Amino acid sequence: GQQVMQIPQYQHVQEGEDFTTYCNSSTTLSNIQWYKQRPGGHPVFLIQLVKSGEVKKQKRLTFQFGEAKKNSSLHITATQTTDVGTYFCAGDLAGANSKLTFGKGITLSVRP
Amino acid sequence: NAGVMQNPRHLVRRRGQEARLRCSPMKGHSHVYWYRQLPEEGLKFMVYLQKENIIDESGMPKERFSAEFPKEGPSILRIQQVVRGDSAAYFCASSPLSGQEAFFGQGTRLTVV
Numbered sequence: 001g002q003q004v005m006q007i008p009q010y011q012h013v014q015e016g017e018d019f020t021t022y023c024n025s026s027t028t029l030s031n032i033q034w035y036k037q038r039p040g041g042h043p044v045f046l047i048q049l050v051k052s053g054e055v056k057k058q059k060r061l062t063f064q065f066g067e068a069k070k071n072s073s074l075h076i077t078a079t080q081t082t083d084v085g086t087y088f089c090a091g092d093l094a095g096a097n098s099k100l101t102f103g104k105g106i107t108l109s110v111r112p
Numbered sequence: 113n114a115g116v117m118q119n120p121r122h123l124v125r126r127r128g129q130e131a132r133l134r135c136s137p138m139k140g141h142s143h144v145y146w147y148r149q150l151p152e153e154g155l156k157f158m159v160y161l162q163k164e165n166i167i168d169e170s171g172m173p174k175e176r177f178s179a180e181f182p183k184e185g186p187s188i189l190r191i192q193q194v195v196r197g198d199s200a201a202y203f204c205a206s207s208p209l210s211g212q213e214a215f216f217g218q219g220t221r222l223t224v225v
Contacts, residue, residue: 006154033213042203042216043155088155092211099168100145100205100214104154 004091006103014111019076021106023089032065032072033100035088043088079110114138116206117186118217125194125224133189133220137206144187145214146172146179149201158202161187194224 003026013019023032031050035043047056049065049072056063060083062075076083088105117136125131137144142163147155157171161181172179176194181187191198201221205214 030211035216042218043205043214045213045215048213090214099157099160100207100211101157102147102155107152 004089004101004103006089006106008106009104010107010109012109012111013079015081016078019079019083019108021074021087021108023072023074023091023103025070025091028069029091030069031092032069033090033092034063034072034074035090035102036085037088037105038085041085046087076108079108081110081112084108084110116204116215116217118202118204118220120220121218122221123223125222127195127224128193131191131194131198131222131224133191133202133204133222134186135189135204135206135217136186137204138208138215141206141208141215143207143210144181145205145207146187146189147203147205149203149219155203158189191222194222196224198222199224 005024031048033048034046036046037043047063052069053067054065060077064073072089086105086107088102090100090102092100116138119134123131144161146158148158149155159172159179160168164183176192178190199222201219203216203219205216207214
C-alpha cells in the first residue's frame with residue numbers, strides 16, 4: 001500500500017537556526033498537505049500543494065512539492081520557540097475516494 | 113461555523129467494557145476520517161467514511177472495532193471489550209471533499225484500566 005515517510009523522527013535545533021525536513025512517498029500523489037501538532041494538541045492544517053514543483057510560503061515557512069509529485073519539503077527560516085511541535089505530511093493518492101495517509105511526523109524542539 | 117467536535121474529550125473504561133467515541137464533522141463536510149495516535153507516535157489511519165458508507169476501513173482491526181456515519185447524527189467509533197492496548201488518542205477529521213484539507217477535532221483520550 002501507499003507509504004508516506006518522514007525521517008528522522010526528531011530534530012533539535014538552536015533558536016535562530018534554519019530547519020528543513022522532507023517527506024517522501026512511494027507513489028505519485030495528487031496533492032500533499034502539511035500539518036502541525038503542538039504537544040497535547042491536535043493536528044492543524046498548514047498548507048496544501050497540488051502542482052508539480054509548487055512552492056508556497058507562510059511567513060518563515062517554505063513548502064515545496066517535488067517535480068515528480070512524490071516528495072515534499074518544509075523549510076523554517078530562523079526557528080523560534082513557537083515553532084516547537086510535530087510536523088506531519090499527508091499524501092493523497094491520485095484518484096477518487098482516497099484517504100489521507102500521514103507520515104509519522106518529525107518532532108522539532110528548539111533550544112532558546 | 114463550529115469546528116469538528118469530538119466527545120468525550122477523555123474516556124476511562126475498564127477492560128471488557130465498550131467505548132463509544134463521537135465525532136460531529138464541520139457543517140457541510142461529508143467525509144470523515146478516524147485516526148489513532150499513541151504517545152510520541154504518528155497518526156495511524158483507521159477508517160474513512162462518507163455519509164452512510166464506509167469507504168476504506170483498511171486500518172481498523174477486524175475484531176472489536178466498528179465505525180458508522182449515519183445520515184443523521186455524528187460519526188461513531190465503537191470499541192467493544194476494550195483492552196489496555198486500546199489506550200490512545202483517537203482523532204476524527206472531516207473534509208468537504210475526498211483527499212482535501214482535513215480539519216481535526218481535539219481528540220478523545222481513551223484510557224483503559
